[in-house]
């Protein structure tokens with residue numbers, strides 16, 4: 001019988017963590033701890049982190065978590081009432097992107113053209129239930145999510161049935177959401193009073209049409 005530890009360190013990336021209406025694959029840690037340490041330090045120091053803005057029920061709010069957005073071109077992206085312009089890739093981010101694309105290539109070969117980075121300073125910061133279902137991503141989009149830093153609980157909830165799944169995302173761990181996941185499931189990064197260290201999350205995405213900014 002598998003111990004929980006054994007399972008966590010060697011997941012089967014071909015297994016689907018969702019029971020229906022979507023696919024989530026867990027690749028486990030794709031970066032060794034010391035390599036992940038170096039990446040986390042680089043990202044904390046070098047990324048121009050900014051609080052995100054959104055318009056919710058007509059009110060402008062500033063999020064506690066901080067974000068940065070990178071892409072192939074300086075294209076504009078509108079969501080939640082705000083427009084964002086992508087920053088050009090850094091060499092380090094391109095190297096991370098190449099590693100992520102190589103890791104998932106046997107199961108879901110994908111060429112990503114953008115990356116949204118999130119910084120959660122501690123467990124008081126999270127991300128509310130949402131789907132990444134913007135039209136520019138398409139209905140069967142592949143999103144690869146790399147976690148660095150503090151272990152945090154990531155949860156998925158089926159829109160209609162309310163069925164839930166959750167996993168603890170660890171330092172260096174990679175998961176992929178694909179298939180119809182964004183149509184039928186929401187996901188969230190849960191808050192936790194017990195977490196006092198930062199976590200950085202990189203979500204690699206593919207936009208169908210990049211509209212160049214003027």
Ligand SMILES: O=C(O)CCC(=O)C(=O)O
Pocket residue numbers: 116118127132145154169187188189201203
């Ligand atoms: O931090 C995470 O693991 C989730 C991030 C997320 O859902 C997003 O950026 O859309």
Ligand SMILES: [Fe+2]
Pocket residue numbers: 130131132187
């Ligand atoms: Fe998301």
